[in-house]
Amino acid sequence: MFRSTRGLRAAAGSWSQTLHLPKSTFPARPSTEELLRYRKRCADDFYAWQKENRPTENEDGERNTFVLHDGPPYANGPVHVGHALNKINKDIILRSYAKRGVRVEYRPGWDCHGLPIELKALQAHQQSSLEKESKNMVDEPTKEASVAHGAGLSPLAIREAAKKLATKTISEQMHAFRSWGVMGEWDKPYKTMDAEFENKQLQVFRDMVAKGEVRP
Numbered sequence: 001m002f003r004s005t006r007g008l009r010a011a012a013g014s015w016s017q018t019l020h021l022p023k024s025t026f027p028a029r030p031s032t033e034e035l036l037r038y039r040k041r042c043a044d045d046f047y048a049w050q051k052e053n054r055p056t057e058n059e060d061g062e063r064n065t066f067v068l069h070d071g072p073p074y075a076n077g078p079v080h081v082g083h084a085l086n087k088i089n090k091d092i093i094l095r096s097y098a099k100r101g102v103r104v105e106y107r108p109g110w111d112c113h114g115l116p117i118e119l120k121a122l123q124a125h126q127q128s129s130l131e132k133e134s135k136n137m138v139d140e141p142t143k144e145a146s147v148a149h150g151a152g153l154s155p156l157a158i159r160e161a162a163k164k165l166a167t168k169t170i171s172e173q174m175h176a177f178r179s180w181g182v183m184g185e186w187d188k189p190y191k192t193m194d195a196e197f198e199n200k201q202l203q204v205f206r207d208m209v210a211k212g213e214v215r216p
Helices: 005-016 032-053 081-099 115-125 129-134 141-150 155-179 195-210
Strands: 065-069 103-107
Touching: 032 103, 032 155, 065 081, 081 103, 081 155, 115 155
Parallel strands: 065 103
Antiparallel strands: none
């Protein structure tokens, strides 16, 4: 025989008294303000603290610093699950060293060159039939050249469009990475489109040529 609604409510009330659940002052989920505060404390504040307070060498004069230079993602679009897997795994490695008392440094970076970025920049520049033609171009030099020619852009204009896209993408990706609680040198990342970075690359190639490791 079915119980009335009032009877079910009364029974539920009595059952709840038989459950021995832990009581805590922690909320079921943090508020937006609390979440931001937790992230800052566990990422930015902790990273700055350990860099300032932990020595670069231990008492025996041995190196006490673990440095991780980022294998940079392309600055050509929104973040996806691959970015999350990459960044969070690296953060776990850094924190495992930090837990052992090691001073850690993480230098994030972005790859701002290559066809993936140029094609994205061209697609964003085109709002005509060329956009449809260029969507699925991968390793097809003939089509790539056709799109570049059809866009009516000079090589210099293409580079400027790619730089603009990369700059915007870096800002968006960095915001996402930091929202995941990833700690690092976010105030001074390296970008392959920076003049300083390009000059250092040229210096490395110059040294390789001088040593006979590369034939001019």
